[in-house]
Amino acid sequence: MAKRIAIVEDEISIAENYRDAFMQQGYEVSIYPDRPSAMQAFDQLLPDLALIDIGLGEEVEGGFELCRDLRNRSKTLPIVFLSARESEFDKVSGLRLGADDYLTKDISLPHVMARIVALFRRIEALTQPEAQEEIIERGKLALNKARMTVNWDNQPLDITVTEFWIIRDLARYPGQVKSRQQLMDAANVILDDNTITSHIKRIRKKFQALDDDFDAIKTAYGMGYRWHA
Amino acid sequence: MNLNKQLVCVSLLLLSLPWAGCQYLKEMDHSLRLGQEANLEATTKVIAQALAQNPAVLQPHGQLAQTTSKTATDSNAFYCFPLEAPVWADGYDEEWLEVPWTDYRSEGGQHSVRYRCAVSGNSLALFFSVPDKQVIYNNPIQSLASNGDRLELATGSGRNYIFTAVAPGTLTTRYLKNSGQTYRESRIDAAWADHEGGYQLEIKMPLALAQGRLSFQVIDESVQAVNKYGPLLNQDEAPWFTYQSAAAKQAISAFSQPGLRLLLTSPAGWLIANSGDPESQNPSQAHWLLSKLYRALLSSSDYNNSSYQNGANYADHQEFSAAQQGTGTSHWYRDPQRSDHHILSTAMPIEHDGELVAILIAEQSSEQTAGLTDQAFSRLFLLSFSVISLTALALLGYANWLSWRIRRLHRATQKTLVDGNGIIEQHPTSRANDEIDQLTHSYSDLMKRIQEYTDYLQTLARKLSHELRTPLAIIHSSLDNLSSQPLNEQSQTYQQRAKDGALRLGSLITAMSEARRVEESIEQAELEDINIAALLREITAAYRDSYQENRFKLTGIDTSTIERPENTLMAAPELLVQMLDKLIDNASSFTPADGEIEIAYQSTAYDICIDINNDGPLLPEAMQSQLFDNLVSIRKKGSDKAHLGMGLHIVDLIVKFHGGNVTAHNRSDGSGVIFSVMLPRSISYSD
Numbered sequence: 001m002a003k004r005i006a007i008v009e010d011e012i013s014i015a016e017n018y019r020d021a022f023m024q025q026g027y028e029v030s031i032y033p034d035r036p037s038a039m040q041a042f043d044q045l046l047p048d049l050a051l052i053d054i055g056l057g058e059e060v061e062g063g064f065e066l067c068r069d070l071r072n073r074s075k076t077l078p079i080v081f082l083s084a085r086e087s088e089f090d091k092v093s094g095l096r097l098g099a100d101d102y103l104t105k106d107i108s109l110p111h112v113m114a115r116i117v118a119l120f121r122r123i124e125a126l127t128q129p130e131a132q133e134e135i136i137e138r139g140k141l142a143l144n145k146a147r148m149t150v151n152w153d154n155q156p157l158d159i160t161v162t163e164f165w166i167i168r169d170l171a172r173y174p175g176q177v178k179s180r181q182q183l184m185d186a187a188n189v190i191l192d193d194n195t196i197t198s199h200i201k202r203i204r205k206k207f208q209a210l211d212d213d214f215d216a217i218k219t220a221y222g223m224g225y226r227w228h229a
Numbered sequence: 230m231n232l233n234k235q236l237v238c239v240s241l242l243l244l245s246l247p248w249a250g251c252q253y254l255k256e257m258d259h260s261l262r263l264g265q266e267a268n269l270e271a272t273t274k275v276i277a278q279a280l281a282q283n284p285a286v287l288q289p290h291g292q293l294a295q296t297t298s299k300t301a302t303d304s305n306a307f308y309c310f311p312l313e314a315p316v317w318a319d320g321y322d323e324e325w326l327e328v329p330w331t332d333y334r335s336e337g338g339q340h341s342v343r344y345r346c347a348v349s350g351n352s353l354a355l356f357f358s359v360p361d362k363q364v365i366y367n368n369p370i371q372s373l374a375s376n377g378d379r380l381e382l383a384t385g386s387g388r389n390y391i392f393t394a395v396a397p398g399t400l401t402t403r404y405l406k407n408s409g410q411t412y413r414e415s416r417i418d419a420a421w422a423d424h425e426g427g428y429q430l431e432i433k434m435p436l437a438l439a440q441g442r443l444s445f446q447v448i449d450e451s452v453q454a455v456n457k458y459g460p461l462l463n464q465d466e467a468p469w470f471t472y473q474s475a476a477a478k479q480a481i482s483a484f485s486q487p488g489l490r491l492l493l494t495s496p497a498g499w500l501i502a503n504s505g506d507p508e509s510q511n512p513s514q515a516h517w518l519l520s521k522l523y524r525a526l527l528s529s530s531d532y533n534n535s536s537y538q539n540g541a542n543y544a545d546h547q548e549f550s551a552a553q554q555g556t557g558t559s560h561w562y563r564d565p566q567r568s569d570h571h572i573l574s575t576a577m578p579i580e581h582d583g584e585l586v587a588i589l590i591a592e593q594s595s596e597q598t599a600g601l602t603d604q605a606f607s608r609l610f611l612l613s614f615s616v617i618s619l620t621a622l623a624l625l626g627y628a629n630w631l632s633w634r635i636r637r638l639h640r641a642t643q644k645t646l647v648d649g650n651g652i653i654e655q656h657p658t659s660r661a662n663d664e665i666d667q668l669t670h671s672y673s674d675l676m677k678r679i680q681e682y683t684d685y686l687q688t689l690a691r692k693l694s695h696e697l698r699t700p701l702a703i704i705h706s707s708l709d710n711l712s713s714q715p716l717n718e719q720s721q722t723y724q725q726r727a728k729d730g731a732l733r734l735g736s737l738i739t740a741m742s743e744a745r746r747v748e749e750s751i752e753q754a755e756l757e758d759i760n761i762a763a764l765l766r767e768i769t770a771a772y773r774d775s776y777q778e779n780r781f782k783l784t785g786i787d788t789s790t791i792e793r794p795e796n797t798l799m800a801a802p803e804l805l806v807q808m809l810d811k812l813i814d815n816a817s818s819f820t821p822a823d824g825e826i827e828i829a830y831q832s833t834a835y836d837i838c839i840d841i842n843n844d845g846p847l848l849p850e851a852m853q854s855q856l857f858d859n860l861v862s863i864r865k866k867g868s869d870k871a872h873l874g875m876g877l878h879i880v881d882l883i884v885k886f887h888g889g890n891v892t893a894h895n896r897s898d899g900s901g902v903i904f905s906v907m908l909p910r911s912i913s914y915s916d
Contacts, residue, residue, distance in 0.1 A: 011702075011703065017707050017710050084696075086742065087745075088753065105698050106702065106735045106739070109705070109709030198753075219803070220767065221771065221806050222767065222768035222775075222810070
């Protein structure tokens, strides 16, 4: 059965472009220009993935509300924000509300696609037995590629897809310096250096929440970051 | 010239106040003097009329009845000076020293006699000094009075006394009667003394004996001839002599009053009597310095500057000449003793039966009125001094207040301009609803407008980047969709070009909002101990890879001491790196190919300095201060990369966050540019 993707976006051209791209990949896509119409549809049937803009017509933060609503209905439904807003504040708010990823609108369609695929794969992997899983282990770190989960010292780390890809890219070859550009490529994002810096910062914080002495991600000034085993 | 000095200059105009006061005082002084003149003239006239009722007092011998005014003013008339000390007729003049000589010169001019004449009590004294080359004494054998050198004195009694000496010393006075007989006059004492080039004769006789008239002739006998000369020679009768009489003095002293001197003179100007003192009885109460100042100020007024001549004869005085003609006038004299005092002198003729009998002169000191104006002047001085001081103080205070307000406005404006970091100081306000207040408000408004404008510019980039992102996303997604369509080769080329353009637009938009994102990361920045030297060493290596067209040189770092704590600073490493990235990027873009970029490190007790020193074109002088402002770019147009003037602004933001400062200046030899970043060790956190 084809996966159903709901695009909640007031900018109809973008929504239709995304719809066309997704449909080409065999997804079933429905477009909602505002929150009420989306909610009405979700009352009847939840989609398999929701791609939400933050500003929805008159509602400046309609996307946030919608996200909160959806998360209440389903703990597992992948929610991705796609917004023109790029401030740290919006990103943090979006992710805190339970979104799985936060994308800015300058991201290219293939990148969005890669993310969608990854999210679906993670959902699938969660439902399948663990046996055939590919696991990378670096000291206390355990990376499950299929499920896109990260464990530190056997404790699960709550991360987004982007963060997972960055961690994986760093941890794959410990000691090797990864430039920001390389990390961006790995995470399927086109971002500026600052965004990578703040991603790294966030990742460090998440690890530090589990382990105060976490010091595995080193900064190589002027070059990038490396995993220090 | 600042405001204070300008106001001091303006307040100098206040000095016109005392000047005007002085002008007024001069006027007052002038009219007071006129009043004093009129008053004195009136007084003198009354006294003169009173004296005219009693001419006998003035002329004890009844001269008036018998003589004409011509003889009364005879130039050869004797004037007898008053002499206090009694005279001893001994032929020597030791008691005569204060009496002036009178010269007699004969008509031809070949003979001259000097004599002195004085009245001492009731005695009349005469002293003759007769030049004579050859003194021939009287030979009593020939005759007692008719031979030898002799002097003949005529008196009002009609007797001509003859003085001749047998030998120097006391001599006997004789007179000739019409019968030719010689008589002695024992009431007259006389003495003969030889003198160099002649002889001296001293005579003392009772005043009454002269009966008001005196004249003389000298008879000089020599071997060849007998010479006679003297005023008597041309006269039928001896003229009246004038002397200071007690009766006259008594008569005028009846009219004397304080501060008034009365003088009675003969029509020829000889003093007959004087009484009183012209000095003011109410001297000025003012401080001597003030009165001196006052006199100095008034001295330029219309006083006639002739000096008062004291003496026995008043004929030279101007007012006297007028009185001789029959009119009473006044005249001002400078006091010869005190240069700032003046004497007012009024002369009034005393007439009896149409004849000029005597002249009354009244003198008064200018102090009489000066005392009054002195007081006025003191008050004026005090008043204007206090008014001027008060006004000057008030003006100065006012000027200070004004310039303080203006300075405050200036400082506030300057601060806003210099800071330029978006914090607008509250402009000073005051309750004074005046022009400066309005100016302050206008400035405040202006600054607010400028700030709003700057804010708008700053947010414009952000807003633009936000607003452009959505249409850009439409283009991007459309192009992405297009690429999955079957396209011919040409369409693919165009699609690729559109993609490239969209990507470039995307990076531009990202750059536009960079400053905002830096501000955000500054807000979230966390400080940690960073070894700056190690960081620089590491990052320079990275730059060598990234900017292969330039050479990099790192100086000031000693590898052996790199781990020392003085190289460590509390900082946000990502921000520092970002700042260095911007500086190096900026330096590299200006450095010619194969040019050198030197990163100089220096650690001191207070701060750490990083100089980015590159070859290349110099900074324009005018731009150096605003180089680090937002949206300021000094790059030439047409460079391939997008430059919005954000890079150095971001540097400034980051350095300011670390409490330091960044400056840019040209190398002194003009070969390049130096950017200096100073990071203090004890930072004051500011966000």
